[in-house]
Amino acid sequence: MTPLLSVHDITKHYGAHIGCADVSFDLYPGEVMGIVGESGSGKSTLLNCMAGHVTPDAGEVVFDTRADGPKDTVTMSEPERRMLSRTDWAFVHQHARDGLRMGVSAGGNVGERLMAVGERHYGDIRAKATDWLGRVEIDAARVDDRPTTFSGGMQQRLQIARNLVTGPRLVFMDEPTGGLDVSVQARLLDLLRGLVRDMGLSAIIVTHDLAVVRLLADRLMVMKSGRVVETGLTDQVLDDPQHAYSQLLVSSVLQV
Amino acid sequence: MNAYNFAYLDEQTKRMIRRAILKGLAIPGYQVPFASREMPMPYGWGTGGVQVSAAVLTPEDTFKVIDQGADDTTNAVSIRTFFERTAGVETTTATADASVIQTRHRIPEEPLAEGQILVYQVPIPEPLRFLEPRESETRKMHSLEEYGLMHVKLYEDISRHGHIATSYAYPVKVEGRYVMDPSPIPKFDNPKLGDMAAIQLFGAGREQRIYALPPYTQVISLDFEDHPFEASKADHCCGLCGTTNSYLDEVIIDDAGGRMFVCSDTDYCEARQAAGHKGKDAA
Numbered sequence: 001m002t003p004l005l006s007v008h009d010i011t012k013h014y015g016a017h018i019g020c021a022d023v024s025f026d027l028y029p030g031e032v033m034g035i036v037g038e039s040g041s042g043k044s045t046l047l048n049c050m051a052g053h054v055t056p057d058a059g060e061v062v063f064d065t066r067a068d069g070p071k072d073t074v075t076m077s078e079p080e081r082r083m084l085s086r087t088d089w090a091f092v093h094q095h096a097r098d099g100l101r102m103g104v105s106a107g108g109n110v111g112e113r114l115m116a117v118g119e120r121h122y123g124d125i126r127a128k129a130t131d132w133l134g135r136v137e138i139d140a141a142r143v144d145d146r147p148t149t150f151s152g153g154m155q156q157r158l159q160i161a162r163n164l165v166t167g168p169r170l171v172f173m174d175e176p177t178g179g180l181d182v183s184v185q186a187r188l189l190d191l192l193r194g195l196v197r198d199m200g201l202s203a204i205i206v207t208h209d210l211a212v213v214r215l216l217a218d219r220l221m222v223m224k225s226g227r228v229v230e231t232g233l234t235d236q237v238l239d240d241p242q243h244a245y246s247q248l249l250v251s252s253v254l255q256v
Numbered sequence: 257m258n259a260y261n262f263a264y265l266d267e268q269t270k271r272m273i274r275r276a277i278l279k280g281l282a283i284p285g286y287q288v289p290f291a292s293r294e295m296p297m298p299y300g301w302g303t304g305g306v307q308v309s310a311a312v313l314t315p316e317d318t319f320k321v322i323d324q325g326a327d328d329t330t331n332a333v334s335i336r337t338f339f340e341r342t343a344g345v346e347t348t349t350a351t352a353d354a355s356v357i358q359t360r361h362r363i364p365e366e367p368l369a370e371g372q373i374l375v376y377q378v379p380i381p382e383p384l385r386f387l388e389p390r391e392s393e394t395r396k397m398h399s400l401e402e403y404g405l406m407h408v409k410l411y412e413d414i415s416r417h418g419h420i421a422t423s424y425a426y427p428v429k430v431e432g433r434y435v436m437d438p439s440p441i442p443k444f445d446n447p448k449l450g451d452m453a454a455i456q457l458f459g460a461g462r463e464q465r466i467y468a469l470p471p472y473t474q475v476i477s478l479d480f481e482d483h484p485f486e487a488s489k490a491d492h493c494c495g496l497c498g499t500t501n502s503y504l505d506e507v508i509i510d511d512a513g514g515r516m517f518v519c520s521d522t523d524y525c526e527a528r529q530a531a532g533h534k535g536k537d538a539a
Contacts, residue, residue, distance in 0.1 A: 078400070079400045082400060082402065086404075101387075101408070104408055104412060105412060105415055105416075107411070107415055108408050108411050108412050108415065111408065111411055112404060112405065112408050113404070115404040115405075115407040115408060115411065116402065116404025116405070117404070118404075120407070120479075120480055120481050121480060121481045121482055122411065122414055122480040122481075122482050122483050123482050125411065126411075126415070143415070144415050144416065
């Protein structure tokens with residue numbers, strides 16, 4: 001089986017500082033990978049390198065494209081990479097405001113990716129947008145409301161709908177539940193789990209919340225100071241952490 | 257008058273603008289940056305159009321200026337006088353007699369011919385500006401032909417108003433490549449942009465951009481399959497000349513809600529009246 005995403009020795013320096021160094025892993029179709037670590041451990045840098053927002057200093061990110069098979073996204077042309085990022089990739093930002101157009105209605109937000117790949121039938125676009133609002137549990141009557149009138153949890157769900165409408169195969173998530181209260185977090189996680197299962201999505205989730213990876217991720221990578229210190233199945237890493245830092249991380253979680 | 261170089265601008269500046277114009281003509285719809293000069297009039301009054309006109313005028317030209325279709329409004333009169341004094345060119349109000357026509361917000365009703373040049377004054381040349389505020393990003397979108405966002409604007413129109421409510425500065429696609437802002441002309445004029453025999457030049461002074469449409473260029477107004485583009489106008493006929501197929505201005509004539517519709521193109525209307533056509537409000 002070809003991995004959907006294959007990362008080799010990704011390194012990114014910010015001047016003398018290490019963003020992330022020598023990170024390698026394979027992600028197979030349908031798999032959800034969690035990346036955890038403290039603030040400044042290089043999780044977001046790694047995610048941005050993989051999603052093409054930041055150019056890594058070294059290494060390759062090989063994605064199994066629909067048309068040409070495995071291709072290095074770091075060296076591919078910019079139009080190709082941007083095409084990928086609006087079709088086969090999705091990126092869920094921590095702050096919904098970064099991923100939404102706040103001046104455009106919910107329907108327009110969801111429809112943007114469809115129009116970007118060439119849909120030109122208003123009725124179809126609107127029907128798909130309404131369908132997706134339903135799937136992320138937003139009332140269809142709010143299709144013409146702007147996201148500024150939505151609550152934080154709804155904005156985050158709208159961002160997810162906007163990203164998934166073109167049926168991507170790989171979703172990058174940067175702290176998708178950050179800044180939401182726990183009950184809203186729980187519903188969002190439930191929704192994400194359902195969508196990931198139903199659509200057979202592969203996902204890479206960056207978070208510092210171990211509960212999120214426990215629920216969503218199949219595999220886990222623990223990062224510290226820009227390097228991967230431990231990898232393994234989620235339950236294995238969380239229940240029997242080997243590296244000193246992983247042990248610290250797991251033991252830091254409050255048991256209520 | 258010798259105090260100024262011909263047509264106000266110095267020859268080096270005109271050369272620089274002509275270079276931008278030629279580049280614009282070579283890449284229809286592409287916004288060419290140029291070093292816009294301070295002109296003796298405020299931004300928003302047509303500084304871009306004036307610079308383009310100055311660069312293309314020759315002493316043999318006949319010059320016409322229209323503002324919202326009219327030859328006799330402040331903007332039109334002052335720009336016409338400006339070139340009368342600084343270039344000494346002949347001026348006219350008759351569309352057919354003019355070789356260079358500078359326009360604000362309209363295309364003349366009378367079809368233009370080969371050899372004529374139509375110069376538009378453009379306030380904001382970037383059609384994506386109000387959707388994407390970053391210039392670096394809009395340039396990238398143009399270069400990579402990522403125009404999905406333009407349809408988001410039209411989508412928003414339909415979802416809010418039930419139809420595409422954008423009625424002026426209606427975005428067009430040029431030769432299947434660049435999306436272009438046709439300047440704030442009413443969408444009634446959009447069909448005239450394509451396949452026009454005259455050269456069309458667009459100048460934005462404050463934004464420092466020039467773009468162009470060579471003669472007989474394909475220009476298509478953006479739309480949806482189920483909401484096709486429609487060139488709309490007020491559903492009346494001209495009160496003075498009686499025509500049914502020109503773009504109309506609505507004029508309030510008293511305090512009791514009285515109104516009349518008249519051609520916005522004054523030259524077209526006057527020519528028809530001189531030929532004996534009469535509308536219902538004509539004296």
